[in-house]
Amino acid sequence: MKILIFLIFLQIPEQKDRRCLICHGKKDFGIVEEGRFKSLFVDYKELKNSVHRKFTCVQCHNDVRVIPHLKKPKKIHCLDCHFEGNVVGAPVDVRPEKYKESIHAKAKKEGKNSPDCYDCHGIHDVRSHEDTLSFIYRRNIPKTCGRCHKKELEEYVISIHYKAIKKGILEAAVCNDCHREHDVLPPEDPRSSLNPRNVVRTCEKCHGNPEIMKKTGVSVKQVEAFKESFHGIALEFGVLKAANCASCHDYHKVLPSTDPDSPIHPKNLAKTCGKCHPNANENVAKGKVHVIPHERDAGIVYYVYNFFKIFTIVVIAGLIVHIILDLFGQYRRKKYGSEE
Amino acid sequence: MSKKILRFSRIWRVQHMLLMISVVLLIISGFSLKYSHTTLGKILIFLEGGFEARGSLHRLSAFLLIFTTLFHLFYIIFTKEGREEFKALVIRKKDLSDFVKMIMYDLGKAKERPQFDRYSYKEKFQYWVISFFILIMIFSGIILMFHNYFFGVIPKWLIDLSFSFHSWTATLVIIFLVLWHFYIVHLSPENFPWNSSFWDGYVDEEWLKENHYLEYKRIKEK
Numbered sequence: 001m002k003i004l005i006f007l008i009f010l011q012i013p014e015q016k017d018r019r020c021l022i023c024h025g026k027k028d029f030g031i032v033e034e035g036r037f038k039s040l041f042v043d044y045k046e047l048k049n050s051v052h053r054k055f056t057c058v059q060c061h062n063d064v065r066v067i068p069h070l071k072k073p074k075k076i077h078c079l080d081c082h083f084e085g086n087v088v089g090a091p092v093d094v095r096p097e098k099y100k101e102s103i104h105a106k107a108k109k110e111g112k113n114s115p116d117c118y119d120c121h122g123i124h125d126v127r128s129h130e131d132t133l134s135f136i137y138r139r140n141i142p143k144t145c146g147r148c149h150k151k152e153l154e155e156y157v158i159s160i161h162y163k164a165i166k167k168g169i170l171e172a173a174v175c176n177d178c179h180r181e182h183d184v185l186p187p188e189d190p191r192s193s194l195n196p197r198n199v200v201r202t203c204e205k206c207h208g209n210p211e212i213m214k215k216t217g218v219s220v221k222q223v224e225a226f227k228e229s230f231h232g233i234a235l236e237f238g239v240l241k242a243a244n245c246a247s248c249h250d251y252h253k254v255l256p257s258t259d260p261d262s263p264i265h266p267k268n269l270a271k272t273c274g275k276c277h278p279n280a281n282e283n284v285a286k287g288k289v290h291v292i293p294h295e296r297d298a299g300i301v302y303y304v305y306n307f308f309k310i311f312t313i314v315v316i317a318g319l320i321v322h323i324i325l326d327l328f329g330q331y332r333r334k335k336y337g338s339e340e
Numbered sequence: 341m342s343k344k345i346l347r348f349s350r351i352w353r354v355q356h357m358l359l360m361i362s363v364v365l366l367i368i369s370g371f372s373l374k375y376s377h378t379t380l381g382k383i384l385i386f387l388e389g390g391f392e393a394r395g396s397l398h399r400l401s402a403f404l405l406i407f408t409t410l411f412h413l414f415y416i417i418f419t420k421e422g423r424e425e426f427k428a429l430v431i432r433k434k435d436l437s438d439f440v441k442m443i444m445y446d447l448g449k450a451k452e453r454p455q456f457d458r459y460s461y462k463e464k465f466q467y468w469v470i471s472f473f474i475l476i477m478i479f480s481g482i483i484l485m486f487h488n489y490f491f492g493v494i495p496k497w498l499i500d501l502s503f504s505f506h507s508w509t510a511t512l513v514i515i516f517l518v519l520w521h522f523y524i525v526h527l528s529p530e531n532f533p534w535n536s537s538f539w540d541g542y543v544d545e546e547w548l549k550e551n552h553y554l555e556y557k558r559i560k561e562k
Contacts, residue, residue: 233373233376233377233391234391236376237376237385237390237391238391239391239392273491277487277488277491278488279488279489279490279491279492279493280491280492281491281492283491283492283493283494283495284491284496286495286496286497287496287497287498287499287500288496288497288500289496291500293504299497300497300501301497301504304501304504304505304508305504308504308508308511308512312508312511312512312515315512315515315516316515316519319516319519319520319523320519322520323519323523325443325446325447326446326528327528327529328446328448329442329445329453330528330529332446332448333453334529
């Protein structure tokens, strides 16, 4: 009986890991590698607070058979478990294997300083994206990416998106909403969410969603209006020189039109439109952008639209009545003969 | 076979031909943009050689239409034949009464049809409506074609307005062509399947007597 209790006791992960922590639990534990001290300390509390809390050390470091181990264990990679069809139940719903296609993976292969999974997710302290302490909690993502992308972070923190995040509207865009999380690709790549061909769809994910836009007070109609505009149609047909959302709204530093620094502030519109339409001046600010003719706020265009709508119906009806009357007359002529 | 009478001069027929070609091209290239979200629109844009080629085709046909319009203005101002044709196209009081009489006849209230001269009220109406529409299309079209220039000249809402006018007037042109022009020259029993005078200028003497009695009488009196 005592042996059985001992065996059950041994199944508790903490007990299994105890042997590892004899060394790795010491704060100053480490080795000298290539002339530099390398800490081999593992903050066990971090692991216990992570999503991997149920696993023991050797379940991941599975080439460690004898403790203490004499050889340096193999490097382990997240994708060793997180692949489609794995049997240990590692979640793959955000398609982590897409990382391999990303610019990050490509740069890493070329030997550049580029992030691997653990750079964003943490090593032993991998927390769920719902955990407010996680590196990938929505509010923390800008800081996580900004560790390397400093200039972009500086611009982003000024943006209305980050202001909304700070206000607690967590649906506001953070880095990965536009850049995607695993398959981060440069805009030149046609598969990229930021390729001019795909920008509208990327912004539309949120800006076409009434539930999110209700919280921010931005109209969902903007995307619809853009798609119906000449720019939108041209883009749809692959004319990539046509303006997309980011051409006028900027991307990291997105600001509302009320902000004097915004490229879409009425005072700056001439310059913004002037990037493509060199003759643009203050006249471009006189009127509405993203016009939907059948919406009242389109101003005079709305009234012209409605006039034509009614007028066209009247014309169709009138012309059809005329044809019917004429056919009556033709019939009478056939029946009674010509009056000559 | 009944005798043929020349009704339209060659220069008149050439103008009609130019108008027909440019308007048909404009309609095809214009409506493939307006309905670019539909399958038909996508097929048309493909056939036109892509989105940008569609635009070039539209502008090219627009220049043809503008040329035709200027040609026509020249014709009705500086040629004797043109001035006479124009005079025959001016709307007079008789056209209004003809219209009322014709409706009465169609409804069975009058025994006789009104007698028409060279152009009946139907043809005059057609001429003036299409002329008016073409003027709207040309003016709004020029604003859209040269929007890069007009951006610095007129407020943006006027450009939006031009777009609205251009699109709606185009719709009206099609409706008018189908329900009025096609009806009176193709589908109406007196002309079915078509009135070939747009091609060779000749009409049957019988037809002229039936439909333009006053003109027929004048020709006979000469």
